Amino acid sequence: MYSLVINSGSSSIKFQIVDPNAGAADAPLVSGLVEQIGEPSGCVTVKHPDGKEVAQKPIPTHKVGLQEAFRILDSKGLGPTQLDITAVGHRVVHGGMVFSEPELIVDEVVEKIRELIPLAPLHNPANIDGIEVARELLPDIPHVAVFDTGFFRHLPPAAAVYAINAEVAGKNQIRRYGFHGTSHEFVSSQVPALLDRDPAHTRQIVLHLGNGASCSAVANGQPIDTSMGLTPLAGLVMGTRCGDIDPGIIFHLTRQGGMSIDEIDNLLNRQSGVKGLSGVNDFRQLRAMIEDENQDAWMAYNVYINQLRRYIGSYMIALGRVDAITFTAGVGENDRFVRRDALDNLEMYGIKISDERNAMPNDGPRIISTDDSAVKVLVVPTNEELAIAQKAAKVAARM
Structure with missing residues (x-):
């Protein structure tokens, strides 16, 4: 069983097909990058067990980019519908005060992520693009949002609260959210066993x-x-x-x-x-x-x-x-x-x-x-x- 992991940016998509039970140092089954989306020239790079495939062509949208990546994977027998992929995990940068845990993606969750765009105007729109495209291309596989801010959602108030007018802060959702939470959680969880x-x-x-x-x-x-x-x-x-x-x-x-x-x-x-x-x-x-x-x-x-x-x-x-x-x-x-x-x-x-x-x-x-x-x-x-x-x-x- 595998998970497909998608990290969608404003002009790029990074993805991996990963065995969730693999060790931390194990390489993914597949990794790839779609670059220069919306520019005159684009590039799709896919690394797989037999080597690497590169396709250079215009990529007008995230959908076209992901379709091209899946086409390459299908040609190698490694497409998302050819493997036993049980979940698609999406990196979402900002979960605000709404999301502290990974969430099964349904329409209501997408709309809540959209409402958080003012807190992450450079990231959440691109994350939503990746979610919508992947849900359209892979409608029969569960999609899950994993939030960068989730690990820090319950910081002690003294660390999370900024010393500005409380009414203004509350109205505008201003507080310390923290980022790179998935990395901090993963790394900190490895340390005790090492020691x-x-x-x-x-x-x-x-x-x-x-x-x-x-x-x-x-x-x-x-x-x-x-x-x-x-x-x-x-x-x-x-x-x-x-x-x-x-x-x-x-x-x-x-x-x-x-x-x-x-x-x-x-x-x-x-x-x-x-x-x-x-x-x-x-x-x-x-x-x-x-x-x-x-x-x-x-x-x-x-x-x-x-x-x-x-x-x-x-x-x-x-x-x-x-x-x-x-x-x-x-x-x-x-x-x-x-x-x-x-x-x-x-x-x-x-x-x-x-x-x-x-x-x-x-x-x-x-x-x-x-x-x-x-x-x-x-x-x-x-x-x-x-x-x-x-x-x-x-x-x-x-x-």
């Missing part, structure tokens, strides 16, 4: 460091704080997003810089962060620039690390006792310098990284702290697709 600890007595910090970046404090399986807020813009410095800034900067850019709201939105979401300071958002390029003694790259890296350490420190206080600090996602799993510098000179807090273990290649979950480190430091690859597949299969099994 041979009881999940109900494990306090940990999870650092999801990719082009988008977030961190969370998880006490005994439940999140008590997270860095992203009403939107994914808050928190850590990211590839193209600024993370936490003085909100007065927005007023200043409007009044003194003459910038429109849309221009500021683009600036803070797409032209800031590491890219805004150095010109690049890929950490491999950034590292090469640092080695060439590029001062802009060095500044971007230092700002990134400083903000990361600030959150680690605050979450250590929030948790009171920290058993583990875990790095995950593209940068967290692969950049040993970020891991080293994020936890540099913290021996007085019981944090000691082994240089030898930290330098090992990314080949699965591992402990990179020294044997005598009171706080264990780990690298745990995230697998959001597997997590979505498992959640979707569980909902479908209840039908």
Whole structure:
């Protein structure tokens, strides 16, 4: 039995066919990407057990893109109607205060997701496109929505509430929602077994460091704080997003810089962060620039690390006792310098990284702290697709 996992963006669709019972390190049966939807030229890439297929052609709509992907899979005997697919799991970015658990998708659920578009105008519309297309193409398979915000739905009020007028906040649904929840939940659930600890007595910090970046404090399986807020813009410095800034900067850019709201939105979401300071958002390029003694790259890296350490420190206080600090996602799993510098000179807090273990290649979950480190430091690859597949299969099994 398999689950089809769909992550639909505004101009792309990522998908995988996954065995929900597979291990975290197991490769999916099929993975694919539909790119440049709505542009003059498009591309569909499908990886399967026998190799890779690529089709380059105009893809005017999400429906055409998914149909083309399914056509390729059908030709290999791996189409969604040819395999024993029991559920289709859809990543949905924002569940607001409405959804805390995965939901079987019916028309009413789609409409509620649509009502949440003002909270995620860049993401939820694309997620809905993927849902509607997939439900049309695969009407006889249960479809399940899995929400990025779900893991953080029940944050303690002190962590979730912003200190603005309560009436205004309530009317406009303003609070800390948190994102990357599927990743934070998946990774934090792996840590206790790796440390041979009881999940109900494990306090940990999870650092999801990719082009988008977030961190969370998880006490005994439940999140008590997270860095992203009403939107994914808050928190850590990211590839193209600024993370936490003085909100007065927005007023200043409007009044003194003459910038429109849309221009500021683009600036803070797409032209800031590491890219805004150095010109690049890929950490491999950034590292090469640092080695060439590029001062802009060095500044971007230092700002990134400083903000990361600030959150680690605050979450250590929030948790009171920290058993583990875990790095995950593209940068967290692969950049040993970020891991080293994020936890540099913290021996007085019981944090000691082994240089030898930290330098090992990314080949699965591992402990990179020294044997005598009171706080264990780990690298745990995230697998959001597997997590979505498992959640979707569980909902479908209840039908």
